[in-house]
Amino acid sequence: MTTLRTALDASSPPYQDNRAAMLARVDDLADEQAKALAGGGEKYVERHHRRGKLLARERIELLIDQDSAFLELSTLAGWGTDFPVGANLVTGIGVIEGTECMIVANDPTSRGGASNPSSLKKSARAAQIAAENHLPTVNLVESGGADLPTQKEIFIPGGGGFRNLTRASAGRRPTISLVFGNSTAGGAYIPGMSDYTVMVRGGAKVFLAGPPLVKMATGEESDDETLGGAEMHARTSGLADYLAEDEHDAIRLGRSIVRRLGHRKQGLTPPSTYADPLYDAEELLGLVPTDPKAPFDPREVIGRIVDGSDFDEFKPLYGSSLVTGWAQLHGNPIGILANAQGVLFSEEAQKAAQFIQLANQIDTPLLFLHNTTGYMVGAEYEQRGIIKHGAQMINAVSNSTVPHLSVVIGSSYGAGNYGMSGRAYDPRFMFSWVNARSAVMGAAQLAGVISIVSRASAEKKGVPFDEAADEQMRELVEAQIDAESTAYAISGMLYDDGVIDPRDTRTVLGICLSVINNLPIRGAEGYGVFRL
Known part of the structure; x- marks a missing residue:
């Protein structure tokens, strides 16, 4: 039998203590995310609404299909810096007319939607996800441009955003800009380099230089509409492909454009029916001990996220501090590597390397559940070849070409983070539970x-x-x-794609697996030299 059995006692005092601690963290996460959702604050939100404008997330809600999910990414970008939490930008994956799209929306209530160094990292990560998963991109544009006091940090790398737009078009990943307000200076190239551009009459302003700068540079007297208004661009310059009467009309036009793209998934189509886990996701709250040094069985996590709690474990008696095996998640086949006791020994590293190669052989994505202190140290382990064996695991991870998903459910320290496909190894998506910690060591x-x-x-x-x-x-x-090393600090630096409530793990991973299937999955056909 491959159905996992649970040993969890939800009535025990340790479980109740763990649950209370995790719930406190979840509540705190909601408070931190609220800072991003608040934009520039009540004053600027009210002023924005008085002007008859929608907020960034209101625009997204109208753009995506009714009652469909929106997987927001990098919500805490900029956390712990001098910049606003969220980096004046909303990014995420939503379904528009049945098509999964990357959506990038400026938040004009927060410093006019100006781009700062955190905004740059966040938009670059969104572009990377769109490229790797062959997603169309819809930009909801309303930004005052660059945050001028930090121009030295964003001017040079900022050009990469325009490069990404043109490469997306060349790669047959359509780009669409819906322009609701300012798109000035370098920002003018966003609609200028998009495949389709919609501008809102009386709202959109797209120009390389506004009236004051034109006056300073040339002495010419002009106004916003003449220089870069939506109607001028629709009738005279030809930059606007569609002229929208208002914001709702722009969103309608955006949905119509996506509907006619003819975008089709090229990867696996999973079965439409599959079994839910046998065990309640609510119980994930009490699994992780309050003491980060205390181990816990990752099979209890696996049993609450995979279909039917069915897990075919690979090498269960060998390298027992790393659990490996096969499962399905929302009908998608997946290989799982999960740390059990924290430390990775030679046996675990060799087991992982073999398992990763097997997954590549059968074109199966991999899920890494991190809770590791790293590779074992000490004279005995050095003499037994821990460096060689750890290198084998990292070699396998580095050269694996099936998509990787990573979730830090506990700690992720040292080279263990590398071996478990941490951010430096480009997993397609990476998330952290609210209790997660990552650093070179404790x-x-x-x-x-x-x-x-x-x-x-x-x-x-x-x-x-x-x-x-x-x-x-x-x-x-x-x-x-x-x-x-907290989850917030790591996410603030864009070293993951978001901090999540443990109970949402299955849903988040299900969305990610669906997105991955926009392209065929192909395993590696060769590896570097394994030191044996």
């Missing part, structure tokens, strides 16, 4: 290493070691690393 371990090195240095120099200063240093370093 905060206490990192502070301890610095302390040991400092102590050895003092002994070598023959000077007394300052114990009080060392204790203070350790406290400061631990606090710093703790703050830098």
Whole structure:
């Protein structure tokens, strides 16, 4: 039998403690995400509405198919920086006229929708996802352009956004711009380089230079409509392909354009019916111990996200701190690698390398569930070849060509993050649970290493070691690393695609697997040299 059995006791005190702690984190996540959803704040939202304009997420809601899901990405971009949470931009995947599309919407209530360094990273990540998964892109444009105080950080790399638009068109991934307001200076090239452009009469303003700059540069007196109004572009310049009467009309036109694209999926069509997991996703809240060092069985997670809780485990008796096996998720076949006891030994690394090769042999996507402290260290393990075996796993991950999905459900430290297809290894999508932590190592371990090195240095120099200063240093370093390794901090730097409630894991992964199937899945036909 391959149906997973659960050993979870939802009535036990440890479970209840874990659940309470996770719920507190979920509530806190809602508070942090609310900062992005609030845009520029009540004052600017009200002013925007008074002008008869829709908010970015209101536009998206009208654009996508009724009652369909919108998978918002990088919601916490910019968290922990001086820039607004959300980076003045909304990105995500939605279904328009039955077609999955990447949607990128400026939030004009937050600093006029200006682009800052976090906005740049967020839009670049959206473009990467669209390219890798062959998605049309719909831009909902209303932005004042670049955040001028940070121009030195965005001017040069910002040109990549226009390059991405032209490459998308060349790759037969249509791009559509619905222009609701300002699209100025470099931003004018967004509608200029899109395949289809819709402009709202009396609202859209698209020009390389506004009236004040034109006056300064040439002495010419002009106005917004003459320079770059929607009607001028529809009648005179030809930049506007469609002239919308208002925002609702622009959205209607956008949906009509997508409907006529004839976009078809080229990958697997999963069965329309499949079994739900046998176990309640609500129970995911109580699985993770409050102590991050305490292990938990990832099979309990797997049993609550895969179809029918059916999991065909591979090598169950070998390398037991890494669980590997086959399952289906929303009807899609998938291979799963999940950390069990945190540490990766030689056996786990070799097992993973073989399993990844097998998945590539049968063109099956891989799901990595992270909860690892990294590869085992120590004289015994070095002598047994942990470096070679870890390199085999990383080789397999690096050269695997089937799509990877990564979810950090606990910790993801050191080279274990690499071996489990962390951000540097370009998984198609990567998410973090609210309790997740990622860093080069745990905060206490990192502070301890610095302390040991400092102590050895003092002994070598023959000077007394300052114990009080060392204790203070350790406290400061631990606090710093703790703050830098949280799910919010990682997501704020765009090192994942979003922080999620554990209960949403199956739904999020189901959407991602559907998106992946816009292209055929092809496994690797060769690998680099494995050091044996």
